Amino acid sequence: MLIVFEGIDGSGKTTLSNRVAQELRQAGLRVRHVREGGQLASPVSESLRRFTRDPANLALTPMAELLLYAAREAQLLDEVTRPALATHDIVITDRFFYTAEVLARWGRGLPETSVRPVLDACARGLKPDLVFLIDVDPTIARARRKISKIITPKPGAPSRKGLAGAGLQVRLRAGYRTLAEESPGRWSLVENAGLPLEVLVTRLVQDILHVRGDQRLPAPASRASATPTVRSLSEARARFLAHIDRWMDEEPALAAYYLARFDGEDMAERREQLAAHCPELVAYSLTGLVTPAAWRLRRRLAEQAPVQTLGSLTDAALAAPESWGLRELLVKRAPMEVAASLNGLDSEQAWNLRERLFFAAAENVVASLQRIDSERAWGLRLRWLADVGGKEALGLERVARTACRSLRGLDGERAWQLRELAWSAAPDAVLRSLEGLEGPPSWRLREENVARAPRAVLDSLAGLDHPRAWALREAFGTQCEEALNSIEGLEGVAAWGLRSVLADTWPAAAAKSLGPLETTARGIAFTERLLAQHPEDFALLRHAARCAADTTQRLRHASA
Template structure:
């Protein structure tokens, strides 16, 4: 029997499928999971997976991408899955050809007539006995992926798929919904929200055991949860914090993560409750905060979560007097993170720390020069590049990425020479380094590559009101909420026109784009209108809760 787990990135399918495989083995079944521990059992397939994820392969066309995804699954099928079906009672796979179909059709817009024949030929007539579609709100899925990165920081490049922007996961989810509706007897919907992991694992194990007995599963349907009626920002805040209180029992990591950038006495009480269970995520949630309570909690968490504590030194907290004592105390334990926390600082204390850290954390020291175009900054860059092997080293991915982080927002001729050398190794990083630049060379790069990397290009438009910036936003805004992120705080007619046009597609991004305008009468009215129309949009709910004036509701534990 072949069982497939499908779902968008961050849905939990990998965790669930591995836990289910373990539980079924404990029940006495011979089980083969072809992606045990998140690693594809075929080395060839794993190599193809790494290739398709590599953002250096920016120029991959949708058809080439489809063929690579199909090749990955075909190799796994012939090398591992078919042989396992002959020797095991149960074979479990995390992803099947459905992944390639959903990405090609709904993600990249390819027609079914081009996609299906390729995948049918690769499948060779094999059809899964059952597919469990693990469904979750893309906002929650994104948060879970971010939590994983906060807890286990991984150096290296971001995924190429991520260059399409947050909207890709929304489109992929719609694709899975369509495939599930076309084969209701073979597909089961599993909502991975609101239930503990152990409960979901038990239910899935019971379903699979029932399938092995030849018994059909009942038709699955999304649980009908009445949407809240939200008439004001204050009501949104209360509803959001009730959700946080539930998560404190069900999934405390999500609760801690979603408190990021919230302030107030009752939020502090929730952080205190979570600090011993989720120290890294509570430290992460302090990003930018400069209240006495925030500094006290940073000092408490510095020992257990030094990386995340230093990472919280952003915005107003970055150069605050209290930040220097924290850096000094953690200098030996986390030199790279201390260096990273100096990003963009041009003060004498920052330069002194850079000199002390250069030999132990050179890459992060250089990356911290973002936005600094002085001779002092360039002398440090050139010193680092010389140690790395000179100008030719910019063709190495790791060096290229560090260089581009350092060059973000710089339009000098020296910066452009570095970008040209770095392009072959890290094109996505070059595109991100264009943030705020308004020059012919910057516009040419953006317009040539926006179709392949819309997220990186749209993020580089932050604050720009050039006609070419508006043209790119209007063209790709329906696909990528990052178009709205790039107009935060802008209040002209073009900005309000874009917000209004995309508000129902990306309601939370539309509200987030208000920036300081969120407290104006027009901003409040705009937000409350969207709340009433999209009461079940959690990202919108969260941002609206941050906008709400007045005291926060008193903390009450979910089990009270």
């Protein structure tokens, strides 16, 4: 019996499939999970997986990508899955050929007539007995992936698939749901939100046992109901807090994550309750905050969560007087993170700390020089480059990525020479380094690569009010919410036009793109209209909750 778990990244399918395998073994069944622990049982398939994830392979075409995904699954099928079906009661796989189909058709736009024959030839008639589609709002899925990275930071490059932007996961989810609707007898939709893990595992195990007995459980009664309309920012904040309070019991990590950048006594109280359970995420949630309560909590959590505490020193907290005390407290324990917390700082205090940290954390010291174009900064860059092997070392991915982080926002001949040498090893990092640049080489590089890496290109347009920037945004705006992220705070006909066109596709991003405009009469009306039309959109609800707090604070200052 072949059981497949499918779903977008962050849906929880890997966790659920591994737990289900354990429970079925305890029930006395011989179970083989071909991706137990998150790694494919075939070394060849795992190598192909790493190749398709590598952002250095930016030029990979949609058809070539499909063939590689198909090869990965075909190798796993022939090497592991088919033999296991002959010797085990149940074989479980986390992803099947459906992943390749959804990515190719809904993700990359290849026609079904090109995709299906390839995958059918690889499957050679084998079909799963049951497919569990683990379904979740892409916003929640993204949060769960970020939570894992915050708790256990992992060095290395982002995945190539992530360069397509947040819109890819939305399209993939639609593709999976379409396949499930086409084959309701084989597919089972499982919503992974609002239910404890143990409840979901028990349900899945029961479904499998019933199918083995040639019985199917009756379809559960639909719990879907219309989401009440949200009429104001204050209502949005109340509803957001209701979500947070439910998650504090059911999924405290998610609750702590979503408190990020929220100020106010009510938020501080919730952080206090969560601090013992999720110290890393509570420290992360203090990002950019400069209230006395935030500094007290940082000092409390510094020993338990030094990486996340230092990571919270951004925006107004970056150069605040209290931040230097924290850096001194943690400089020996977390030198890499202390160096990273100096991003863009050009003060004498920052330079003195860089000199102290250079031998212990050279890469992060150099990366912290972004947007600093002084001779002093260039001297440190070239010193580091000489230590790692000279300009030839820019052909190595790790060196190339560090150099590109250091070059972010810098123009000029020296910066472009290093970018050219780094391109083959880390093209996505080169594109990100173009943030804010408006010279001819920047536009050429963006326009040549926007189809391959729209997210990296659109992120580099942040704050640019330039005709070529608007052309790139409009070309990919319907597929990438990053087009809206890049116009945060921009006002004018083009900015409001793009917000209006994309508001129903990306309501949360449209509202967030207002930036400081969110507390104006026009901004409030825009957000409240979106709330009325999309009351179920949690990301929009969260943004509106922050907007409510900002508006209240502005009114208090005005009255004072």
